[in-house]
Amino acid sequence: xxxxxxxxxEHLVGFQVFENEAGDDELARCEVLMAWPTRTKKELLEKMxxxxxxxxxxxxxxxxDFACLPKGVKVYSxxxxxxxxxxEHGWGLLLGAAKGLHARKVxxxxxxxxxxxxxxxxxxSIGSEFARFGRxxxxxxxxxxxxxxxxxxxxxxxxxxxxxxxxxxxxAIAIALPLTNNTPKLFDYETxxxxxxxxxxxxxxxxxxxxxxxLIKWLRKRPGSRYTTDVFWKKDGKETFETDAWELQxxxxxxxIAGTPMGETLEFPLVEAAKNVRRFxxxxxxxxxxxxxxxxAALAKN
Numbered sequence: 001x002x003x004x005x006x007x008x009x010e011h012l013v014g015f016q017v018f019e020n021e022a023g024d025d026e027l028a029r030c031e032v033l034m035a036w037p038t039r040t041k042k043e044l045l046e047k048m049x050x051x052x053x054x055x056x057x058x059x060x061x062x063x064x065d066f067a068c069l070p071k072g073v074k075v076y077s078x079x080x081x082x083x084x085x086x087x088e089h090g091w092g093l094l095l096g097a098a099k100g101l102h103a104r105k106v107x108x109x110x111x112x113x114x115x116x117x118x119x120x121x122x123x124x125s126i127g128s129e130f131a132r133f134g135r136x137x138x139x140x141x142x143x144x145x146x147x148x149x150x151x152x153x154x155x156x157x158x159x160x161x162x163x164x165x166x167x168x169x170x171x172a173i174a175i176a177l178p179l180t181n182n183t184p185k186l187f188d189y190e191t192x193x194x195x196x197x198x199x200x201x202x203x204x205x206x207x208x209x210x211x212x213x214x215l216i217k218w219l220r221k222r223p224g225s226r227y228t229t230d231v232f233w234k235k236d237g238k239e240t241f242e243t244d245a246w247e248l249q250x251x252x253x254x255x256x257i258a259g260t261p262m263g264e265t266l267e268f269p270l271v272e273a274a275k276n277v278r279r280f281x282x283x284x285x286x287x288x289x290x291x292x293x294x295x296x297a298a299l300a301k302n
Contacts, residue, residue, distance in 0.1 A: 003019050003020060004017070004034075004274065007270075007271050008267075008270045010274075011271065011274040011277075012278060024047055027047040028047060028049045028050065029050055030048055030050060030051065031050050031052045031053065031281070032051075032053045032055060032281065033048060033055070034277060035056070035057060036056070036058055036063075037061050037064035040063075040064050040065065041065070042068040045069060048070075051070055052072070053076065053277070054073060055078070055276055055286075056076065056077050057078055057269055057270065058077075058259070059077060059079040059082045060077070060179065060206060061075055061077050061178070061290055062178065062179040062295065066292055067296065069292065074280075074289060075292055076276055076286050076288050077290055078272060079125050079126060080125045080272060080287065080288060081268055081269035081271075081273065082258075083126050083128075085258060086176075086259050087129035087133060087204075089230060089257070089259075090126075090176075090230065090258065093202045093204075093229070093252070093253070094200060096228065097200050097202065097226045098110070098112075098113050098172065098200045098226070102252035103249060106249050108249070111171075111198065111200065113137065113139065114137040114139065116140075116172065117169055117170050117171050117172070118134040118141050118142065118170065118172050118174065119142045119143075119166065119169070119170035119172070120174045121163065121175050121177060122145055122176035122205055123144070123149060123153075123154065123157075123176070124145070124147075124176065124178075125288075126204065127143070127145065127149070127176035128148070128149045128150035130174045130204075131143060131153040131154055131174075132150070132153045135153065139172075140156075141154045142157075142166055142169065143156070143157045144158045144162060145159075146159065146160055160182065163186070167191065167195055168195060170195065171196070171198070171200070172202075173199060173200075174201075174202050175187065175201065175209060176204055177206060178205060178206060179208055179209060181294050183206070183209045185209070185210070185211040185214070186209050186210075187210040187215070188211040188214045189213075189217050189218055192214060192222075193222075199226075200225070200226045200227075201226070201227045201228070202228050202229065203228075204230050204231065204258055205231060207231040207232040212233045215227060215245060216243075216244055216245050219245065219251055220248065223249075225250060226251075227250065227251050229254075230254050230256055232253075232256065241255050276288070
């Protein structure tokens with residue numbers, strides 16, 4: 001549940017909208033829940049007898065308690081609303097790491113990315129925008145994904161099972177993966193060691209798609225490689241920014257601010273979420289449908 005700006009409410013005219021203060025009787029009649037996944041608690045879901053749709057306000061949905069969702073409820077990500085802001089931020093991190101802007105009292109040799117090879121892992125809306133930026137500076141774009149939001153943004157496309165075979169070709173790698181049952185520690189030490197010795201990697205997906213222990217070991221083994229990130233590892237169920245990786249000169253990052261919901265960055269996602277809700281209520285279908293089974297399987301593993 002969230003308070004909506006007037007621009008978002010305009011897309012829901014004709015539908016009854018309850019915000020934050022909804023009582024139990026009102027919740028029982030609601031067919032759609034718009035909320036931040038981490039704030040969607042079991043106690044709330046149990047009161048929503050007629051629930052058909054959960055529209056996440058965030059790009060990621062791994063914070064949602066899928067085990068508590070009533071059977072048949074569809075979940076939709078809001079990834080498209082963060083496409084530009086996250087891709088721009090990710091490119092800032094990638095260019096900064098490649099040029100050595102994060103270094104303090106150490107001279108790192110700036111690296112050229114234009115005309116080089118970019119590998120994007122996770123080619124939804126954010127990953128596709130990342131590839132589009134790469135193309136604009138003459139990079140060859142490779143994509144590894146189970147599906148491609150914008151196939152024309154990539155020169156070559158591969159399945160996730162092909163990652164180890166193509167990872168060594170990249171001068172730069174962008175990770176834009178969600179955290180599902182298929183992606184935890186996808187980038188372990190052995191996989192990272194398949195990269196070229198001077199690769200620069202940026203992660204704007206989820207921290208836990210990369211093994212923290214494996215990453216630190218790799219960065220120490222490969223001082224010429226660089227890793228920068230906006231997302232970190234969860235400990236006790238909560239993302240923490242404390243990691244030994246900060247001690248390394250070839251590690252840098254920002255504290256999960258790429259899609260920070262403030263000002264216009266907040267209003268736009270809320271408006272886009274409202275548009276998607278209207279599509280669902282009008283047609284029964286909407287954009288960015290999530291496969292609930294991928295997240296349920298991940299819960300079972302944990």
